Amino acid sequence: GESVGLHLPTLSVQEGDNSIINCAYSNSASDYFIWYKQESGKGPQFIIDIRSNMDKRQGQRVTVLLNKTVKHLSLQIAATQPGDSAVYFCADANDYKLSFGAGTTVTVRA
Amino acid sequence: DTAVSQTPKYLVTQMGNDKSIKCEQNLGHDTMYWYKQDSKKFLKIMFSYNNKELIINETVPNRFSPKSPDKAHLNLHINSLELGDSAVYFCASSQGVVGGEKLFFGSGTQLSVL
Numbered sequence: 001g002e003s004v005g006l007h008l009p010t011l012s013v014q015e016g017d018n019s020i021i022n023c024a025y026s027n028s029a030s031d032y033f034i035w036y037k038q039e040s041g042k043g044p045q046f047i048i049d050i051r052s053n054m055d056k057r058q059g060q061r062v063t064v065l066l067n068k069t070v071k072h073l074s075l076q077i078a079a080t081q082p083g084d085s086a087v088y089f090c091a092d093a094n095d096y097k098l099s100f101g102a103g104t105t106v107t108v109r110a
Numbered sequence: 111d112t113a114v115s116q117t118p119k120y121l122v123t124q125m126g127n128d129k130s131i132k133c134e135q136n137l138g139h140d141t142m143y144w145y146k147q148d149s150k151k152f153l154k155i156m157f158s159y160n161n162k163e164l165i166i167n168e169t170v171p172n173r174f175s176p177k178s179p180d181k182a183h184l185n186l187h188i189n190s191l192e193l194g195d196s197a198v199y200f201c202a203s204s205q206g207v208v209g210g211e212k213l214f215f216g217s218g219t220q221l222s223v224l
Binding site: 034036038041042043044045046049087089093096097098099100102103105 | 114143150151152153154155158165166168200202207211212213214215216217218
């Protein structure tokens with residue numbers, strides 16, 4: 001079965017606010033995690049990744065937090081913009097494959 | 111220049127037909143994948159190839175047959191199409207075998223079986 005899952009299928013955010021998307025994983029052996037963004041009609045695009053020897057990693061307007069104790073990771077998007085509207089997936093790597101969670105649809109309100 | 115390109119983008123066909131989806135990557139990657147995305151957006155791996163060698167074959171009906179003529183191409187042939195095969199199929203590639211590698215995805219092929 002799937003090793004990752006997301007807490008909420010949808011998230012509505014006011015433009016300019018910060019977004020937090022959560023993900024739980026079950027495989028304690030997973031050592032690499034990735035967040036992807038999928039816009040309508042397109043393939044998933046890499047956002048940010050993190051290895052299990054880290055608990056935080058920052059990119060441009062995005063931050064990924066990893067809590068191995070409770071097997072949880074989150075994606076924070078600062079100052080959410082209309083272009084951030086998309087489906088967001090977390091994925092973990094083990095057994096030579098990336099396993100994806102179900103996705104959270106983020107809608108940005110103007 | 112598209113890094114991972116797949117054709118066709120849309121494929122509408124009748125049950126029982128045989129169809130192929132082609133994928134090419136120009137990133138010089140060693141590993142390629144096929145993923146299936148269902149109507150609920152759930153992405154599930156089907157196959158992966160590393161340097162033309164099959165690495166992963168995830169409980170996929172044998173009506174699905176991947177073919178990798180070289181490491182830049184991974185095609186997917188589907189025999190005797192069924193209604194349940196309707197989905198979006200994504201090709202992807204990575205530099206090495208996944209274990210710390212990000213995947214680059216194509217834009218998808220939306221398959222509709224009538």
